[in-house]
Amino acid sequence: MSDLSSLTSSAYSQALEVIASVEPRIAEATRQELADQRASLKLIASENYASPAVLMTMGTWFSDKYAEGTVGHRFYAACQNVDTVESLAAEHARELFGAEYAYVQPHSGIDANLVAYWSILANRVESPALEKLGAKNVSELTEADWESLRAELGNQRLLGMSLDAGGHLTHGFRPNISGKMFHQQQYGTDPETGLLDYDAVRAKAKEFKPLVLVAGYSAYPRRVNFAKMREIADEVGAVLMVDMAHFAGLVAGKVFTGDENPVPHADIVTTTTHKSLRGPRGGMVLATKEFAADVDRGCPMVLGGPLSHVMAAKAVALAEARQPAFQSYAQKVADNAQSLAEGFLKRDARLVTGGTDNHIVLLDVTSFGLTGRQAESALLDAGVVTNRNSIPSDPNGAWYTSGIRFGTPALTTRGFGHDEFDKVAELVVNVLSNTKPGTTKAGGPSKASYELGDGVADNTRAASAEMLDKHPLYPGLELA
Known part of the structure; x- marks a missing residue:
């Protein structure tokens, strides 16, 4: 065991002892979570494994500090160390992504999107409206002025990717x-190919004339040409906002460059800091200088006090992502997604868009006679952790769904490569081929219950264990 692994093991063992002295059930659940993650094939596209350094950074006394405001302009005293933390995280973000401005306070991706939306409204609607009303700021507005301003703020248009096409609920x-x-409308994908049709997006934008054009996805297994989305936004006078929460690691790792890198093309880019970026759970906003002052109002506009301990962990994760090794990792994430897709296709499984060129593989499970919920549950029984997901024009809706979304970031972190992902595809197809829909109490077909063939779960877990043992999670970390 290396000195670093020994230190990590000792640190976590002692931390769990301290926790157990107060609430032993929490300590036990924490131990069990590590054991469960080590024994499972984690294929959820939005999950990963943060480094011990990132995880440890969150467990410090920075958690005890209130720090509303911005660097150098706090509403609480003694925030000099928080200023250092936030400044470093923002610096790493700007350098990593080539952004003019970075805001690292959002607690989640949804918070980051809310900050972005309200920043756009403040920049493009509130400020012109205040000028029109002859007011310098909102404190000067009368109640009648407020009614007028609320009507303008609440009557703006947003055009985003539909949920079943791969967009996000936000x-x-x-x-x-x-x-x-x-006031929102949505664009979808080509009904035949499942791919983005930029001409159709342009036509929809010209008809609808949105204030905000949102690009980005949570379950679209292809790359997006953000230069084209910029052109569309400019043609209709819209602000281009890109949510890159899922593929931020591929941008940071220089897998997505040129027209596929949203940062040079968008006015505002939002992201989470976990997923493919492999940091702590949190959010972040990147913006051009035009929107910087408005984004800086995230607190108190949308957010409460920043989570200083998480901002510190963001700084550590972003510093890791600036190392050459992260570019190698990001490329492997994309290569492994290709391997997984090829493994499915050669076993006659049906993939949305026919493949992938990012980190996501979206499997249509209707060919197995299953709903997404049945497939997700059967795979979980066999130790394969996934999530059900809608597919375009999904006949089963957003709850039961007809798809399973796979992602390669987590198992790539563990060291899986081409052969392992081909084997994963084989195991998944075998589980689904041996799963049958159950019946309701009335005797009809069920969308939830299922029957998994005898021995399939145990055999899958055994085959998975062989791969997982070769690629241990947090190697060298042993809890006393």
Whole structure:
């Protein structure tokens, strides 16, 4: 065991002892979570494994600090060390992504999107409206002025990718706050190929004339040409906002460059800091200088006090992503997704868009006679952790779904390569081929219950264990 592994093992063992002295059930659940993750094939596209350095950074006394405001302009005293942390995280983000401005306070991807939306509204609607009303700031508005301003802010248009085409619920999905705060419409994908049709997006934008054009995805297994999306936005006078939460690691790792890198083309880019970026759970906003002052108002506009301990962990993760090894990792993530897709296709599985060129593989499970919920549950029984997902024009809706979304970032972190991902495809197809839909109490076909063939789960777990043992999670980390 290396000195670093020994230190890590000792640190975590002692930390769990301290936790157990107060609430032993939490300590046990923490131990069990590590054991479960070590024994499972984690294929959820939005999950990864953060480094011990990132994880440890979150468990410090920075958690105890209130720090509303911005660097050098806090509403609480004694925030000099928080200023250092936030400044370093923002510096790493700017350098890593080539952004003019970075805001690292958002607690999540949804928070980052809300900051972006309200920043756009403040920049393009609120400020012109205040000038029109003869007011310098909102504190000067009368109640009648407020009514007028609220009407303008709440009557703006947003055009985003539909959920079943691969967009995210924060891109204008009606039950989400983004679908309530905007007059929204959605663009989809070509019904035959499942690919983005830029001419169709352009036609929709020209007809709808949105204030905000949102690009980015959570379940679209292809790359996006952001230069074309910029052209469309410019043609209709829209602000181009890109949500790169899923593929930020591929941007940071220089897998996505040129027209496929959103940062040079978008006005505002949002992201999470986990997923393919392999940091702590949190969010971040990158912006041009035009929007910097508005984004800086994230607190108190949308956010509460920043989580200083998480900002510190973001700084560590972003520093890791600036190392040459991260570019190698990011390329392997994309290569492994190709291997997984090829493994499915050669076994006659049906993939949305027919393949992938990012980190996502979206499997249509209707060919197995299953819903996404049945497939997800059967795979989990066999130790394969995935999530069900809608596919274009999904006949089973957003709850049961007809797809399973796979992602390669986590197992790539563990060291899986081409052969292992081909084997993963074989195991998945075998599980689904040996799963049958159950029946309801009334005797009809069920969308939830299922029957998994005898021995399939145990055999899959045994085959998985052989691969997982060769690529241990947090190698050298042993808990006393």
